[in-house]
Each structure stands twice: as structure tokens, then as C-alpha cells.
Amino acid sequence: MARFARDILYKFGVLVKQLEEKLGPDTGDLGLRVGLHSGPVTAGVLRGEKSRFQLFGDTVNTAARMESNGAPNRIHLSKETADLLIQAGKVKWVKPREELIHAKGKGELQTYWLEYSRSESRKGSVNSVTDSIRSSLKSEYDESKKILSEISFNPMSEKLQRLVKWNTELLSKSLQLILGRRAGAQIQVDDDDKMRSLEMASRTVARQGKLVFDEVVEIINLPPKAEISDSDPLQLGVESIDLSPEVYSQLHDYVRTIAAMYPEDNPFHNFEHASHVCMSTIKLLARIVAPNDDNGAGNLHDNTYGITSDPLTQFAAVFSALIHDVDHPGVPNMTLVSEGTSLAASYQNKSVAEQNSIDLAWDLLMDPAYEDLRRALYVNETEFNRFRTLVVNLVMATDIMDKQMGAFRKARWNKVFGENDEKDIRGSISQKDINRKATIVLEHLIQASDVSHTMQHWHIFVKWNERLFQEMSLAFDEGRTDKNPAENWYQGEIGFFDFYIIPLAKKLESCGVFGVSSDEYLQYAQNNRNEWERKGHEQVQIYVENYRMKREAMTMATPPSLVPQEDEEEEEEES
Secondary structure, rough: HHHHHHHHHHHHHHHHHHHHHHOOOOOHHOEEEEEOOOOOEEEEEEEOOOOOOEOOOOHHHHHHHHOOOOOOOOOEEEEEHHHHHHHHHHHHEEEEOOOOOEOOOOOOOOOOEEEOOOOOOOOOOOOOOOOOHHHHHHHHOOOHHHHHHHHHOOOHHHHHHHHHHHHHHHHHHHHHHHHHHHHHHOOOOHHHHHHHHHHHHHHHOOOOOHHHHOOOOOOOOOOOOOOOOOOOHHHHHHHHOOOOOHHHHHHHHHHHHHHOOOOOOOOOOOOOHHHHHHHHHHHHHHHEEEEEEEEHHHHHHHHOOOOHHHHHHHHHHHHHHOOOOOOOOOOOOOHHHHHOHHHHHOHHHHHOHHHHHHHHHHHOOOOHHHHHHHHHOOOHHHHHHHHHHHHHHHHHHHOOOOHHHHHHHHHHHHHHHHHOHHHHHHHOOOOHHHHHHHHHHHHHHHHHHHOOOHHOOOOHHHHHHHHHHHHHHHHHHOOOOOOOOOOOHHHHHHHHHHHHHHHHHHHHHHOOOOHHHHHHHHHHHHHHOOOOHHHHHHHHHHHHHHHHHHHHHHHHOOOOHHHOOOHHHHHHHHH
């Protein structure tokens, strides 16, 4: 039974790594607790509509207590099970747990962990298992060990590969929708020379100092309803067509290169964070609904401000989430400005990190190696300009600290979603006003996705909040910031919830297109804020201690030749 429990953990570890490629980031963080207890049980099938074979008795209850008091990805043993293993000569498998546990109905108990070597032979399996089944089990077991050993050898590399594949699949589906829409409509296709000229002019070196910041517009023009055909494949249920191998290969290579452009040593602003933002973006896009979606595609277009009708817009939103923190420096923009970096100067001290991310990711996309991908993405000047404008506006929207942009967005919000907005007559408003609302909705969508960890389960919030704390602590230790984040982290999070997160969640609701998702985000934000108020001080102490131990481990792992040494001669001269 101990071997069987270990096999379960091995297979579970393999499974969650595979699921991460399909379900996205955080799936690989799933854990499994296993509890073992030995003793007599009563077995039987109860009568009734849901009759099934079941086990009953105190042994079953105690095993459940072992599981609930265990730890993720570990096997927790009762004393009875540990004694049986010791009697069977498996002393090395049993390790006493340092602290006693309190089990409901049992009181204080001494329990044990199963420490089972992966190289342990499987000889001595139950004799009743046939040779063929035993051979099959051993084959699966050996395969699991091999996969897990590869994962444990280089977990970051493996994780990045899974995230790259997941993001590629995500974007490929949106790209298929673009091709499906194009196949059902008469869309002008510009010649290759014209498209190459547009692309060349958009590269950083060709813009002659023009800032990305200056490209932000008040209104993004989405396709009007008149351009949507009744015979559109999307409306008929034909949601995708196959991508050519060349396009898919280029898309995968692009995503992989983008992943490599995210600094691995950033605890927070890394490719996993970008993937998390992509996941939230696609979730919110999928939940954009009309108040009454039974009135056909036309009304759906009007009531969702045209966002659901344009696959290119949806692709641009996910693409922007993917690239929004490329080459992130690990410090806020204000730090880059105060340091007087050449990067800050080149962007005139405005939204430095965001402009840099757009330039790097865009120039990469314009590389000749991705021409097939670009031709699938847009085929004329109108589509090209719309895609560029969407990417610029959405990535720039993630800079929430720029006062000029903040005032601009606030004034625009009040103009269309303020008290004077006539929400009940959307069908009678102009296309310009529809596009203005669409622009606001899309920008708020990516802003919410960028901080979506604050609007999810408490353990997700704590996980990412601690990573941000570590990143800020690193900047402080390196002398790049003046304030120790631990001193004001608790109160700072309270203010962040009260003055940004909760108001942002309420704006999602005011947009009127996100359905129950807006209520869900707001409820989680309020719950996390209240939980932080109760547990925040304790949580900060945990952050501080974890960071201290991590820094000590990093110092111990650093070769002596790489540890900075004091220059005695220089010290004497200074004296």
C-alpha cells in the first residue's frame, strides 16, 4: 500500500505538468495529500439509488485524519502503519514527524512521513498480481520516475516550456478565429510590398524618436456592425480553420522568444506572471455578454460594443497581456527615472518599462522570420493599424502610476460611463461612442487582468503578493530603492485595495458587459482585503522570514570567487 501511494504521487506529478499545457499557469502548483492508516474495516454495498461499495469504521476515519493533517505531495502515516513498515524491514522508509498533530476525536498523535526512495526496487509486490500486470505497472512507474527526475533536474526550464506551449495554443485559437472571419467576408488584401512598407515604418529605428506614449488614442476604431455578414462562418458555428504548419511554427517560436526576454530572476514580473495575465484576459473576454443574448449577432455586437465581433481585437488583447512586461527591470518606473538611466531618458521619463516592452516585442514581431505569422494576423493597412493601436493602448494601460494618463482615462470614463450616460439606449448612440466604450472596456480588462491575483482565492493572492514583496526587497538590498518594503507593506496593501483594486472591480461591473464575472472579481477583492486586514501583519512576517532564508540560501550557493570582497587597500585610503 505504501508503494501504491508513492505511485499515485508520481503519476499525479506527471499529470499536473501535462495539464498545465492545457489549463494554463498555476495548474502545476496543484498538490496531493495522502494519508495511510492500518486496521480492520467493514465493507459492503448500501441499498438505495446511489448504492456503491464502501468502507466503514474507525480505520477509515483515522486514515482521513492522516490525510487532512498531512502536507501537499507527502504521504502521512499513522503509528500503526509505521510500525508495520518497520516490522517489514523498511525502517528507512519511516521518518517521525517533528511535531504532534491534533486529530479530531483522537487527541494528540505522533505520526510519521513516508520517505520512499525513488530508486527503491519494486521486488516483493503482492503475489496475486499477475506477471503481465506487474510488468505494466513497473513500466509506468519507471516512465513516471524518468519524467519526474527530468522535471526536478531543471524545473524552471520545464515550466517555461509548458507555459510557452499553453500560450501558443491560446493565441493559435484566436488566430484561427481571425482566419475564419476573413474566410467568410470580402476583405481587401493589400499587396506584400505595401504591407512590408507599413511594417518597416513601425519599427523603433524608423520612427525617428517618436514615442509609443504619443500613439495612445482616446478611441480605437473597431469594425462596425455593417461589415459583419450573415453568412459569417463564426455566426454559423464554424469557429476555426487549420493554421498552416509555417504559421503555427512561427507563432510558437515567437512566444518562446518572448518568454526568453522575461528576466528569470524577477520573482514577480516574469513570464509566469505574463501567462497569468493572459489567462485572466481570455477568461474575461470569454465572459463578455449582452444583457439578453437571444436577439442575434447584431444585438450582441451592439451590446458588447463590437468586442465580441472582432477576433483581431481579442487576439490583440491576449497578445498585449503576453508582452506587457517584456524585459521588466524589476523596479518601478519612478526608480528608473530617479536613477537617470539611458532607458528612461530615451522614453522621456514616461511609462519607461511599458514603452520598452512594446518596442522590443513589436520589433521582434516585425522580423522577417515571422512574415507568415503576420500575413495570417492582418492583410491590409486597416487591420495593421487597428492591431498596432490596440497593442499600444492596452499595454500602456498597465501603467497605472502615470498621472497624465490617469487623468486622461478618468475624464474619458466620466464622459461615457458617468451619471449622464444613457445606458438603456445603446442602439441609438453613434459608432464613435460605441468605439469609445469598447476602448475603455478593453483597457479596464487588461488592467484587471494585470492584478487579477488580488481578485482570486486568498492563497493565489498571497502567492503573488509574496513574490512582489521579494522583488521589492531585492531592489532594496541592491540599493535601488530607499525604503524597506517590510516597513509599510501591510498598510500599503490596504491602501492598494481601497483606492485601486476595489474601485477597479466596481468599474468592471459598471461596464455592463462582464456578467457574473464582475461580481466574482469584486467579491474576491473585498474578501481578500478583509482577510489581509486580519492576517496581513502575520503574513508580512512570513514574507520577511522566507525572504531571509532565501537570501541566505543564495549566498551559501554562490561560489566564494563571486562573493564581493572588501578592498582593504581602498579602505585604508578612505580612512
